[in-house]
Amino acid sequence: MSYVTGVGLTPFGKLPGRTTLDLMSEAASAALIDAQLERSDVDGLLCGYSTTFPHLMLSTAFLEHFGLTPQYAHSILVGGATGFAMGMLAHTLVESRVARNVLVVAGENRLTAQSRDAAVQTLAQVGHAEYEVPLGATIPAYYALVASRYMHEHATSEADLAELAVLMRRNATRHPGAQFREAITTQDVLGSKPIASPLKLLDCCPVSDGGAAFVVSREPTSNLRVRIRGAGQVHTHQYVTGAPSLTEFGARASVERARGNAGIALSDLRYAAIYDSFTITLTILLEEIGLAGRGQAGERTRAGYFDRDGELPLNTHGGLLSYGHCGAGGAMAHLVETQQQMTGRAGARQVKDASLALLHGDGGVLSSHVSLVMEAL
Amino acid sequence: MQASTPLDWTAGGEGIAFQSCPACDHRWYFRRAFCPRCGSAPPADRQASGLGTVHAATLVTRAPSEELRAHAPYLIVLVDADEGFRLMAHGARALSIGARVRCRFVAFAGRLIPFFDPA
Numbered sequence: 001m002s003y004v005t006g007v008g009l010t011p012f013g014k015l016p017g018r019t020t021l022d023l024m025s026e027a028a029s030a031a032l033i034d035a036q037l038e039r040s041d042v043d044g045l046l047c048g049y050s051t052t053f054p055h056l057m058l059s060t061a062f063l064e065h066f067g068l069t070p071q072y073a074h075s076i077l078v079g080g081a082t083g084f085a086m087g088m089l090a091h092t093l094v095e096s097r098v099a100r101n102v103l104v105v106a107g108e109n110r111l112t113a114q115s116r117d118a119a120v121q122t123l124a125q126v127g128h129a130e131y132e133v134p135l136g137a138t139i140p141a142y143y144a145l146v147a148s149r150y151m152h153e154h155a156t157s158e159a160d161l162a163e164l165a166v167l168m169r170r171n172a173t174r175h176p177g178a179q180f181r182e183a184i185t186t187q188d189v190l191g192s193k194p195i196a197s198p199l200k201l202l203d204c205c206p207v208s209d210g211g212a213a214f215v216v217s218r219e220p221t222s223n224l225r226v227r228i229r230g231a232g233q234v235h236t237h238q239y240v241t242g243a244p245s246l247t248e249f250g251a252r253a254s255v256e257r258a259r260g261n262a263g264i265a266l267s268d269l270r271y272a273a274i275y276d277s278f279t280i281t282l283t284i285l286l287e288e289i290g291l292a293g294r295g296q297a298g299e300r301t302r303a304g305y306f307d308r309d310g311e312l313p314l315n316t317h318g319g320l321l322s323y324g325h326c327g328a329g330g331a332m333a334h335l336v337e338t339q340q341q342m343t344g345r346a347g348a349r350q351v352k353d354a355s356l357a358l359l360h361g362d363g364g365v366l367s368s369h370v371s372l373v374m375e376a377l
Numbered sequence: 378m379q380a381s382t383p384l385d386w387t388a389g390g391e392g393i394a395f396q397s398c399p400a401c402d403h404r405w406y407f408r409r410a411f412c413p414r415c416g417s418a419p420p421a422d423r424q425a426s427g428l429g430t431v432h433a434a435t436l437v438t439r440a441p442s443e444e445l446r447a448h449a450p451y452l453i454v455l456v457d458a459d460e461g462f463r464l465m466a467h468g469a470r471a472l473s474i475g476a477r478v479r480c481r482f483v484a485f486a487g488r489l490i491p492f493f494d495p496a
Contacts, residue, residue, distance in 0.1 A: 120441045130387045131407060132465050135490055136437060136445045141453055144435035145465075149455075152474050194438040194450075241406065241455065241465045246433055 002094040004226045004374065005101070005217040006035025007336040011177035012210035012324030016112050020053035021065045023107030023211030027329070028066055031213035036222045037101055039066070042215075044099030045073040046086040048106030048328025051122045052113040062105065072099050079126060079363025080275055081233075082106065083212070083332035084370040087359075088231040090216035091372075100218045106328035107211025119207045126364055128239045140204055140278070142240045142365040144196035147280035149246035151198065154287070158198050160298025161279035162189035165202050165321055167301050168276060171308065172318025174348040179208050179324035189279075203279040208324030212332035214339065226342045229264070229356075230373040232257025240365040251288040254369035255360060262373035264356065266290050271341055271357035272312050273334035276319040285360055286314075313351040316341060331361040335372070342376035383424035386491055391482045393425040393491055395462045404461040427480035428496060429456040431472050432463060444486055451485075454478075456493055466491035 008030025010023055018026075024047070032039065045068055047059040055061045059073040072093065078085050083106060090102035110119060123139045132142075150156065166186055172178035184202060192201040215221075216228065234250030234257070237243045259266070272291060276282035283297040291312065292300045300306065306314035317323045317337040320330050340346045341354035359372040384392025385408075397404045398412035398420055411418040433455040440449040454468040456478060467490055472478065478493035 117442055120439075124441055128407065134387075134486070134488060135453055135465055135467060136440055136448065136451060136486065137453055137465065138437065138439070138441050140439065141435050141437050144437075145433040145453065145455055148435055148474065149433040194436070196439065196453075197436040199435075239407075241463055246455075 002091040002228045003217050003220050004214055004228060004335070004339045005221040005224060006031040006033070006037065006215040007339045008034060008213040009177065009333055009336040010107070010211045012208040012326055012333070013179035014111055015109065015209040018109055018209060020050040020108050021062060023109060023209065024062055024105050024213070025066050027107055027211035027213035028103060028105045031103065031215050035215040035217065037215060039068055041101050042068050042103045043071050044090065044093055044102035045070045046090055046102060046104045047075045048082045048086065049075060049077045050108040051327060052109055068103070078368045080277055080331060081361045081363030081368040081370045082328040083330065083335065084359055084361040084372055085233065087214070087216065087228065087335060087372050088233065088370055091228040091231055094216055094218050102216045103213065104216065104332070105211070105213040106332055108327040108329065109209045110326050111207050111209045116207065128241065132239060132241060138196065140199050141196040143278045143280055144199045145240055146246045146284070146366065147198050150280065150284055153247050154295040156283065156295050156298065158190060159186055161198070161203055161283060162186040163298045163301040164276065164279045164282045165189045167306060168315060168319040168321035171316050171349065172322030175317045175323060178318045178322055179206055180322045199278055199280065205277050205320035205325040208326045210324055210326035210329055212329035212336055214332065214335055224343050225377040226339050227375050227377060228372055229375045230258045230260070230262025232261070232371045234369045236367065238364050238367050243365065249284065249288060249366040250369040251285050251360060251362065252290065254371045255289045255358065258371035258373050264373060268356055269312060269358050271338060271351065271354040272314045273338045273357060273359040274314060275331055275361040276315060276321050277325065279321070281362065281366070284366065285362065289360060308349060308351055313354070316346065316349045316351060335359055338374055342374065383422050386482060386489055389489065391489060393427060393458070393464060393480060395423055395425050395458070395460060396420040397423055406462045406464050423460070425458050425460050429458040429478055429493070431468065431474055431476045431478055431493070432457045434468065434472055434474060436470070448485060454493060464491070466493055468493040469495065471495070
C-alpha cells in the first residue's frame with residue numbers, strides 16, 4: 001500500500017528564464033506543501049531526465065540544489081513512460097519499506113532553452129542512430145508509420161484521430177495552466193499544417209517548458225486519501241523498425257498486470273489518464289487497453305463517452321496534446337490531475353466520480369509501457 | 378553463408394545487409410554479434426535481394442533540420458524484405474501499403490540511402 005500524499009505542477013508552455021532545476025524545484029516545493037511535509041521528511045528521491053540539462057547524476061544535482069539528504073536517490077530514463085515508471089518504483093520502495101516518503105520530480109525548459117529544430121533533432125535520437133536517424137526520421141515520423149499501418153488495419157480516419165485532439169483542447173480550456181486553451185474543431189485539426197502523414201500539427205503534442213512532482217508515502221500525511229493500488233510494466237522493443245507489430249503493443253499486457261495486482265476489472269474504472277503524445281498514440285492505447293473497440297476510439301469520443309461528464313472522463317487537464325509536454329514531467333501532469341480529481345480539487349474540471357483510475361504511459365515508439373491503478377479512499 | 382562481406386548502405390555500400398542464425402534460422406536487420414532469439418554466435422552476414430512489400434509509409438513534410446528541409450517532403454517506408462526482416466528506407470511518393478517494391482540507392486544529405494520504387 002502506498003499513498004499519493006502530495007502533488008505539484010507548474011503551468012506548461014513558454015516559461016522564459018527558468019532552468020531545469022528551477023522548474024523541478026517549483027514543482028517539488030508545491031508537492032511538499034500539498035503533502036504537508038518538510039524537506040527533512042523526504043527519505044527517497046526519484047528524478048526523470050532533462051534534454052536541456054543532460055546531467056549524469058540529475059537526482060543528486062537536484063537534491064543538492066533543493067536541499068535534500070535522502071537515503072535513496074537516482075534518475076530513471078524510459079522516455080515518455082518515465083513519470084509513471086517513477087510512480088511504480090516509488091510505490092514499490094514504499095511497500096518494501098526502503099523509504100517512507102519518496103519525492104518524484106521532473107522538469108525541463110524544453111521550449112525556451114533551444115530552437116524548435118534542436119528539440120526535434122534531440123528527440124529523433126530515440127530512433128536508431130545508423131539505420132533510422134540518417135533517413136531524416138523524426139518522432140512524429142516514427143508514430144506516423146505506426147499510424148499508417150494501424151489505420152489501414154482498423155478502418156480509422158484522420159477525422160477519427162482529430163476527435164481526440166478536439167477533446168483534449170476542450171479539457172484544457174478549463175485549466176489555467178494549460179499551454180493551449182483556445183477551443184478547436186475537427187476541421188481545425190484536419191486543416192492544420194502537415195507534419196508526417198497522416199499526422200498534422202494539431203495531432204501532435206507541443207514542446208513545452210514545465211515541471212511536475214508528487215510524493216508517494218507509506219501513510220497519509222494530511223486529510224488526502226489517494227492510494228496506488230496496482231502497477232505493471234511491459235517492454236517489447238526500442239525502435240519502430242524492430243517492433244514486433246505495428247498494431248499490437250505492450251499496453252494490454254501492462255494494464256493486465258496492473259489490474260491483476262489491483263484486483264479490478266476495466267468496468268470498475270471511473271477515470272482514465274492515458275498518454276497522448278499524438279492522437280494516434282491515444283487512439284491505439286485506448287483501443288488496445290480495451291477502453292474502446294478497435295477502430296472505435298474516435299466514434300466513442302465524438303459520442304461524449306470520454307467527456308468530463310461522460311462515462312469515463314479522460315485527461316481532464318488537457319493531456320500532452322493541450323496541457324503540454326515538457327518531457328519526463330509530461331505524463332506526471334496526468335497523475336497530478338488524477339490525484340486532484342480524486343480529492344475533489346479539480347475546480348471547473350471536477351468530475352462526479354473519479355474514485356478508481358487507470359493511468360497508462362508509453363515511451364519510445366510504443367516501446368515501454370507502464371500502468372498504474374489509483375484509488376480514492 | 379556468403380564468403381565476402383555483404384554490401385551495406387550504413388557503411389557506404391550499395392546494398393542491404395542482414396543477418397541470420399545458423400542455429401535457429403531467425404533473420405534480423407540491425408547487426409549484432411549473436412542471435413537475439415537463441416543467443417547463438419556468430420550469425421551469418423547476408424545480402425538482401427532488395428525486393429519486398431511496403432508495410433507502412435509516411436510523407437514527412439516537417440524535416441528535422443535546415444539541411445534536410447531541402448529534401449522535404451520525402452516518403453519514409455517500412456518494407457518487409459522478401460528474406461524475412463523489416464527495414465526503414467525512403468520510397469517513391471506513389472507507394473502505398475501492400476505495394477511490391479524494389480530497392481535502389483540514392484543520395485540523401487551527403488550519403489547513400491535505400492530508396493524503393495514499385496517493383
